Amino acid sequence: MLHPNRKRHTRENVTGYLFASPWLIGFFALTLGPMVLSLLFSLIQWDGISVKTIRWAGFDNYSRAAGDPDVHTALVNTAYYSFVSVPLSLAVALGLAMLLNQRIRGLAIFRTIFYMPSVIGGVATIMMWLWVFNPDYGLLNGALRNGCNLLAALGIDSARTWELPKWLMSDRWAMPSLILMNLWGAGASMLIFLAALQNVPDSLYEAADLDGAGRWRKFLHITVPQISPAIFFNLVMGIIGSFQVFTQSFLMTGGGPNKATLFYVLYLYNKAFQDFEIGYASALAWILFVIIMFFTLLVLRSSKLWVYYEGE
């Protein structure tokens, strides 16, 4: 006969596993199992249809990726987007947060307006931006043309004939267009910054005032260190998100023009679901995993040097 205490333990154990079972099933069937499969896939060649067509490839998929000019293009594009768009949108978010932190009236309205795009953004807003960017009939070039005409009226005659960017249709401007559109979604980071700014104790600024510190010095020596955990968080999330860009380029440019917006995940999608190269696409996915891990760990490691935590 079991000891009553032991019996209770067994019962608790069973209940615990029962309650956690949805996740446990999901963990094995949808995370761990697929991870192992994906690793195996990356070592074979397969069209995903018939088991008979499976061929062992070893590390061929990985070496093929290393020499694939399209992978090279996609990596350069993704890095370009990531390294410009993430710092830029952090700066914009911080600027907006500092503006809202100035005790201005109507704060709630401004905050709502800045925050809204980051929540509602999706296919519908991408379609709207598509028409904003239209080089001939879009809002952006309409406004720029008005600006040029104003300059012309002010005496700069050549402004009337200046050529305006073709935005998504030009290989030079397509990427800046997507970066600009991404800035529109800076509101989420802004809110995290705003919450951090509101937690900076006033006494620190008052002490700095007594020392005669100017705005810029106060910003650099008080604000930035105090909100560094928020900067760190937004940076990590921004990097992870920017390496996974897909929908914008798929819908707005299809990776073009001339592969100017061929993002890494778009290329992966094309390989997997258009060319049905299961093995190669799986290898590409693992390479992406390593890249994201690398940058996340880099920021994580460096955070000890520049992130300030209260009470340490």
Added chain:
Amino acid sequence: MKTRSARQYRVRRLAFKAFLYLLAIGLSTSFLFPVVWAFGASLKPLSEVYRFPPTFFSWPPRWANYPEALSKLPFAQFIANTFVITVGSMVGQVLSASLVGYAFARLRWRWREFWFVCLLATMMLPGQVLLIPHYLLFKNLGWVNTYKPLIVPSWLGGGAFFIFLFRQFFKGIPSELEDAARIDGAGDFQIYWRIFLPLAKPILVTVAIMSFIGHWKEFMGPLIYLSDYERYPIALGLRMYQQVEGGSFVHYLMAASVVGLFPLLVLFFFAQRYITKALLLTGSKA
């Protein structure tokens, strides 16, 4: 002398305030422009849409664009489909994340801490790694071109972050309530269902809203799994307007986009408090 410098100081302060207001108004207007611009385009006849220089609005507004846009393609069907996918996933995520969160917070079972580390580790894994195995798995189950690949995973835990939110909340509830119920003879499931779940209402609402928004906007999943356009959600349906040759559907595309955005706008304005809370919870986790 003294009064003059005081006045100078006040004037400078006032000028600074005025500058801040101008900046805030200018920036917030430009944040609204894309949506206002698209709304304007959705009320124009095609000839006005293709006019240079472009205008925000043309008079009279062509409201007929809306019924026309919605009848050119089965848009009502797209909306209904979106609701099925979104609500089906949302219910699953709320229920399973709260159940699993409860297990991690209040129940004692072997290896619990080990599994918790596994749970947190899954947050680090980019979804692209699982994309292909998931597709092959669901294809072999015969689930392609059904909503199952989009809904069923939500019922299996509902994602590490939501589980984590519930766990944090349940951990903070004093055990007196639980003990009292146990003396009254309540079982574990009853305690979870009758006591803890009602207490977790703020988290419940937050998770439900985040889940709703996330699934409403989802694009890649439906793109991969759905092939019949009768089953498309709005996100895929909009693409069909975009693909009409020659750009003769632009005004309809804008009208359909406005309609697709509308539920999110309403939700945003009524539930901003909860959405903001969820965001800041994410932030404070770091």
